[in-house]
Amino acid sequence: MPLYAFRCPEGTEFDLNFAMRDVPASVACPTCGEPARRRVTAPRLSRAGSAAYRLIDSTAASAHEPAVVTSLPPGPAPSSAPRVTQNPMNSNQPPP
Structure with a gap:
Protein backbone atom coordinates (compact mmCIF):
# COMPACT_ATOMS: atom_id res chain seq x y z
CA MET A 1 0.00 0.00 0.00
CA PRO A 2 1.23 3.51 -0.76
CA LEU A 3 2.48 5.78 2.00
CA TYR A 4 0.94 9.27 2.03
CA ALA A 5 2.33 12.37 3.78
CA PHE A 6 0.03 14.68 5.77
CA ARG A 7 0.60 18.01 7.54
CA CYS A 8 -1.68 19.74 10.02
CA PRO A 9 -2.05 23.56 10.40
CA GLU A 10 0.13 23.38 13.55
CA GLY A 11 3.03 22.00 11.46
CA THR A 12 2.96 18.35 12.54
CA GLU A 13 3.97 16.05 9.68
CA PHE A 14 3.15 12.34 9.60
CA ASP A 15 2.75 9.48 7.13
CA LEU A 16 -0.13 7.02 6.79
CA ASN A 17 -0.79 3.99 4.58
CA PHE A 18 -3.96 3.89 2.50
CA ALA A 19 -5.13 1.95 -0.51
CA MET A 20 -5.05 4.20 -3.57
CA ARG A 21 -8.82 4.08 -3.92
CA ASP A 22 -9.42 4.93 -0.23
CA VAL A 23 -6.97 7.79 0.42
CA PRO A 24 -8.74 10.85 1.91
CA ALA A 25 -7.83 14.48 1.17
CA ALA A 61 26.38 11.73 6.87
CA SER A 62 30.14 11.74 6.27
CA ALA A 63 29.81 14.91 4.17
CA HIS A 64 28.68 16.81 7.26
CA GLU A 65 30.45 14.80 9.97
CA PRO A 66 33.62 13.24 8.55
CA ALA A 67 35.37 10.56 10.56
CA VAL A 68 38.52 11.68 12.37
CA VAL A 69 41.62 9.75 11.31
CA THR A 70 44.58 9.69 13.71
CA SER A 71 46.94 7.36 11.82
CA LEU A 72 47.52 5.71 8.47
CA PRO A 73 45.81 2.38 7.83
CA PRO A 74 48.02 -0.71 8.13
CA GLY A 75 49.49 -2.03 4.94
CA PRO A 76 52.56 -1.98 2.75
CA ALA A 77 54.43 1.30 2.35
CA PRO A 78 53.94 2.95 -1.03
CA SER A 79 56.79 2.37 -3.47
CA SER A 80 58.57 5.40 -4.93
CA ALA A 81 60.10 3.44 -7.85
CA PRO A 82 58.45 4.02 -11.23
CA ARG A 83 56.44 1.15 -12.62
CA VAL A 84 57.83 -0.60 -15.68
CA THR A 85 55.44 -2.28 -18.04
CA GLN A 86 56.23 -5.53 -19.80
CA ASN A 87 53.56 -4.98 -22.45
CA PRO A 88 55.14 -5.21 -25.94
CA MET A 89 52.72 -2.57 -27.23
CA ASN A 90 54.52 0.00 -25.09
CA SER A 91 58.06 -0.93 -26.22
CA ASN A 92 58.27 2.05 -28.63
CA GLN A 93 57.29 4.58 -25.95
CA PRO A 94 59.96 6.71 -24.26
CA PRO A 95 60.59 5.97 -20.57
CA PRO A 96 58.80 8.20 -18.04
Whole structure:
Protein backbone atom coordinates (compact mmCIF):
# COMPACT_ATOMS: atom_id res chain seq x y z
CA MET A 1 0.00 0.00 0.00
CA PRO A 2 1.23 3.51 -0.76
CA LEU A 3 2.48 5.78 2.00
CA TYR A 4 0.94 9.27 2.03
CA ALA A 5 2.33 12.37 3.78
CA PHE A 6 0.03 14.68 5.77
CA ARG A 7 0.60 18.01 7.54
CA CYS A 8 -1.68 19.74 10.02
CA PRO A 9 -2.05 23.56 10.40
CA GLU A 10 0.13 23.38 13.55
CA GLY A 11 3.03 22.00 11.46
CA THR A 12 2.96 18.35 12.54
CA GLU A 13 3.97 16.05 9.68
CA PHE A 14 3.15 12.34 9.60
CA ASP A 15 2.75 9.48 7.13
CA LEU A 16 -0.13 7.02 6.79
CA ASN A 17 -0.79 3.99 4.58
CA PHE A 18 -3.96 3.89 2.50
CA ALA A 19 -5.13 1.95 -0.51
CA MET A 20 -5.05 4.20 -3.57
CA ARG A 21 -8.82 4.08 -3.92
CA ASP A 22 -9.42 4.93 -0.23
CA VAL A 23 -6.97 7.79 0.42
CA PRO A 24 -8.74 10.85 1.91
CA ALA A 25 -7.83 14.48 1.17
CA SER A 26 -7.49 15.14 4.92
CA VAL A 27 -7.34 13.17 8.18
CA ALA A 28 -7.36 14.11 11.86
CA CYS A 29 -3.90 14.96 13.21
CA PRO A 30 -2.76 12.46 15.88
CA THR A 31 -1.21 15.30 17.93
CA CYS A 32 -3.75 18.13 17.92
CA GLY A 33 -6.85 16.58 16.29
CA GLU A 34 -7.11 19.31 13.59
CA PRO A 35 -7.72 18.23 9.99
CA ALA A 36 -4.37 17.55 8.32
CA ARG A 37 -4.20 17.91 4.54
CA ARG A 38 -2.45 15.46 2.28
CA ARG A 39 0.82 16.80 0.85
CA VAL A 40 2.22 16.26 -2.61
CA THR A 41 5.63 14.60 -2.24
CA ALA A 42 8.11 12.74 -4.39
CA PRO A 43 7.25 9.06 -4.80
CA ARG A 44 8.94 6.73 -2.36
CA LEU A 45 9.80 3.86 -4.59
CA SER A 46 11.63 1.89 -1.94
CA ARG A 47 12.07 2.26 1.80
CA ALA A 48 14.15 -0.87 2.09
CA GLY A 49 17.05 -1.14 4.51
CA SER A 50 19.37 -2.59 1.89
CA ALA A 51 23.13 -2.20 1.86
CA ALA A 52 22.89 0.34 -0.96
CA TYR A 53 20.66 2.66 1.07
CA ARG A 54 22.90 2.28 4.14
CA LEU A 55 25.88 3.25 1.98
CA ILE A 56 24.06 6.29 0.61
CA ASP A 57 23.03 7.37 4.11
CA SER A 58 26.54 6.93 5.54
CA THR A 59 28.04 8.84 2.60
CA ALA A 60 25.62 11.72 3.14
CA ALA A 61 26.38 11.73 6.87
CA SER A 62 30.14 11.74 6.27
CA ALA A 63 29.81 14.91 4.17
CA HIS A 64 28.68 16.81 7.26
CA GLU A 65 30.45 14.80 9.97
CA PRO A 66 33.62 13.24 8.55
CA ALA A 67 35.37 10.56 10.56
CA VAL A 68 38.52 11.68 12.37
CA VAL A 69 41.62 9.75 11.31
CA THR A 70 44.58 9.69 13.71
CA SER A 71 46.94 7.36 11.82
CA LEU A 72 47.52 5.71 8.47
CA PRO A 73 45.81 2.38 7.83
CA PRO A 74 48.02 -0.71 8.13
CA GLY A 75 49.49 -2.03 4.94
CA PRO A 76 52.56 -1.98 2.75
CA ALA A 77 54.43 1.30 2.35
CA PRO A 78 53.94 2.95 -1.03
CA SER A 79 56.79 2.37 -3.47
CA SER A 80 58.57 5.40 -4.93
CA ALA A 81 60.10 3.44 -7.85
CA PRO A 82 58.45 4.02 -11.23
CA ARG A 83 56.44 1.15 -12.62
CA VAL A 84 57.83 -0.60 -15.68
CA THR A 85 55.44 -2.28 -18.04
CA GLN A 86 56.23 -5.53 -19.80
CA ASN A 87 53.56 -4.98 -22.45
CA PRO A 88 55.14 -5.21 -25.94
CA MET A 89 52.72 -2.57 -27.23
CA ASN A 90 54.52 0.00 -25.09
CA SER A 91 58.06 -0.93 -26.22
CA ASN A 92 58.27 2.05 -28.63
CA GLN A 93 57.29 4.58 -25.95
CA PRO A 94 59.96 6.71 -24.26
CA PRO A 95 60.59 5.97 -20.57
CA PRO A 96 58.80 8.20 -18.04
